[in-house]
Amino acid sequence: MVITKDDTVPIRSSEDIVRVRQAVRNWAIDLGFGLVDQTKLVTAASELARNTVNYGGGGTVRMEALTNAAHRGLQLTFQDHGPGIADVELALRDGFTTSSGLGLGLGGARRLTNEFEIESRLGEGTRVRIVRWT
Amino acid sequence: MMEKSKIPNVLQVYEEELLEDWIQEQLASSTRRTDLISEFELRQQSAEFLEAFRQASHGDNLTDIMAPHWDNVREVLTRLSRSRAQQGFTASEMAMFIFSLKQPLFARLRQEFGKNSDALAEENWAATVLLDKLGLFTTEVYQQSREAVIARQQQELLELSTPVVKLWDGILALPLIGTLDSARTQVVMESLLQQIVDSEATIAIIDITGVPTVDTLVAQHLLKTVAAARLMGADCIISGIRPQIAQTIVQLGVDLNEVTTKASMAAALRLALAQSGQTFTKTPQDAVRR
Amino acid sequence: MAERIPILKMGGFLLVTIQVDMHDRLAIALQDDLMGRIASTSAQGVLIDISALEIVDSFIGRMISNIAAMSRVLDAETVVVGMRPAVAITLVELGLSLSGVRTALNVEKGMNLLQASLPLPADESADGHNEG
Numbered sequence: 267m268v269i270t271k272d273d274t275v276p277i278r279s280s281e282d283i284v285r286v287r288q289a290v291r292n293w294a295i296d297l298g299f300g301l302v303d304q305t306k307l308v309t310a311a312s313e314l315a316r317n318t319v320n321y322g323g324g325g326t327v328r329m330e331a332l333t334n335a336a337h338r339g340l341q342l343t344f345q346d347h348g349p350g351i352a353d354v355e356l357a358l359r360d361g362f363t364t365s366s367g368l369g370l371g372l373g374g375a376r377r378l379t380n381e382f383e384i385e386s387r388l389g390e391g392t393r394v395r396i397v398r399w400t
Numbered sequence: 401m402m403e404k405s406k407i408p409n410v411l412q413v414y415e416e417e418l419l420e421d422w423i424q425e426q427l428a429s430s431t432r433r434t435d436l437i438s439e440f441e442l443r444q445q446s447a448e449f450l451e452a453f454r455q456a457s458h459g460d461n462l463t464d465i466m467a468p469h470w471d472n473v474r475e476v477l478t479r480l481s482r483s484r485a486q487q488g489f490t491a492s493e494m495a496m497f498i499f500s501l502k503q504p505l506f507a508r509l510r511q512e513f514g515k516n517s518d519a520l521a522e523e524n525w526a527a528t529v530l531l532d533k534l535g536l537f538t539t540e541v542y543q544q545s546r547e548a549v550i551a552r553q554q555q556e557l558l559e560l561s562t563p564v565v566k567l568w569d570g571i572l573a574l575p576l577i578g579t580l581d582s583a584r585t586q587v588v589m590e591s592l593l594q595q596i597v598d599s600e601a602t603i604a605i606i607d608i609t610g611v612p613t614v615d616t617l618v619a620q621h622l623l624k625t626v627a628a629a630r631l632m633g634a635d636c637i638i639s640g641i642r643p644q645i646a647q648t649i650v651q652l653g654v655d656l657n658e659v660t661t662k663a664s665m666a667a668a669l670r671l672a673l674a675q676s677g678q679t680f681t682k683t684p685q686d687a688v689r690r
Numbered sequence: 691m692a693e694r695i696p697i698l699k700m701g702g703f704l705l706v707t708i709q710v711d712m713h714d715r716l717a718i719a720l721q722d723d724l725m726g727r728i729a730s731t732s733a734q735g736v737l738i739d740i741s742a743l744e745i746v747d748s749f750i751g752r753m754i755s756n757i758a759a760m761s762r763v764l765d766a767e768t769v770v771v772g773m774r775p776a777v778a779i780t781l782v783e784l785g786l787s788l789s790g791v792r793t794a795l796n797v798e799k800g801m802n803l804l805q806a807s808l809p810l811p812a813d814e815s816a817d818g819h820n821e822g
Contacts, residue, residue, distance in 0.1 A: 283714065305744065309780050309784060312745060316749060373785065374748060377783050377784065596795070600796065624782045627782045629778070632793065633771060633794035
């Protein structure tokens with residue numbers, strides 16, 4: 267598997283969430299994703315970017331264009347250094363709301379992507395990696 | 401590490417003879433496909449490759465075919481491989497294009513090094529490694545092209561076999577026929593949703609009379625399509641559910657409560673017309689004859 | 691905040707056309723503005739046109755659900771029109787059902803829906819016969 271392009275975008279405000287959406291859209295178009303796939307990727311990115319701002323205290327998303335033997339892919343890694351998630355399993359379940367309300371974000375993002383990985387440590391932060399392949 | 405290979409010189413000095421020998425090898429080969437490629441094209445392609453090969457062989461690292469000085473050769477092989485893949489050559493037939501160069505090349509190397517058996521062995525080895533790598537590269541490109549061709553054909557087949565029909569003003573019908581797999585169902589559903597927008601339909605009848613079996617995945621796709629259509633402002637009616645399928649659906653635990661279903665497309669159409677406020681009046685048959 | 695999504699008044703209804711990729715604060719501002727206008731105009735219906743939206747994520751989805759629910763409390767119907775197929779497919783996959791939100795294909799059909807949902811004037815019966 268080869269990384270053909272990469273970039274890191276800061277996510278600090280709700281305007282940045284829009285910027286991430288547009289960046290992901292453009293990269294997805296360049297990689298040749300169909301419209302529905304693009305929409306799923308951008309929506310997943312929007313959910314995760316919002317988590318980064320609202321619950322992670324801000325962070326970054328690393329965008330990587332991938333290619334393996336048969337397909338092209340877009341990998342997004344969201345990283346924050348916020349409080350972390352105490353119970354990841356619980357957070358992945360839909361409708362889960364603490365007072366801060368993670369809601370559909372994580373579970374939804376997982377359903378919209380081909381690969382989904384989350385790592386979170388209390389007091390250290392959260393990292394979510396998603397990939398969608400053509 | 402041996403001193404610089406003499407292969408570039410051999411290619412240079414014996415260029416014409418080598419090309420002719422190689423072409424003869426190809427023409428005589430059992431993998432010669434006279435139905436797919438003419439002798440003229442064969443000669444052209446061979447000459448083009450040999451020229452690029454000769455030039456690249458002057459570079460520093462003779463057998464590293466991914467190095468920049470081999471870019472042009474790879475480009476030529478990629479182009480040839482793709483066109484032959486599309487023409488219908490097999491992967492072996494494509495690889496023989498390269499491998500049939502071995503014998504003529506070895507012959508010239510023997511001519512050049514004759515008595516010096518150590519040097520000859522080394523040069524033969526270098527030539528073998530080089531041509532093997534190029535042959536494998538060719539096969540790999542060929543594979544990718546064939547896969548692309550197959551993918552495109554599958555897509556076209558998919559599009560041909562999923563017609564959406566306008567039954568009436570604002571009423572579409574999608575008669576599904578044959579086995580539904582996950583990929584096909586997705587394509588079909590996306591096409592239906594787009595048609596709903598294009599024809600401003602408010603009701604879509606998805607008829608599955610012609611579908612022999614429905615598994616959980618397909619059932620889920622159907623339900624998702626109905627949900628998506630509703631979000632867009634259109635209702636779906638699923639018709640043609642045969643008793644066996646009804647049984648399967650219940651056994652699978654799929655919840656069809658939110659979905660309107662009818663046994664036949666006719667019943668679905670009647671319902672659709674009623675829902676869209678359209679009625680028909682029956683005139684007595686005698687009246688028509690007047 | 692300088693930018694705001696415009697809200698048009700059309701008879702007894704309010705029409706909102708969302709044409710930009712909204713950031714979260716803009717969406718919240720729209721929600722607040724809309725509630726204010728429904729109350730101040732005693733609007734009977736709200737039409738939200740999202741035909742220009744390429745993305746509806748859970749935040750926007752929740753905004754739409756909220757608007758529908760709150761409008762109903764203020765005695766106004768909400769209809770969302772123009773959702774794109776790719777957006778609809780994604781929303782379903784995301785798990786957002788937007789139940790409780792009425793939808794229509796376009797503005798024209800949405801308006802018809804709103805008109806049809808208006809309560810009939812008190813001095814006419816449904817089939818037009820005279821009462822007296």
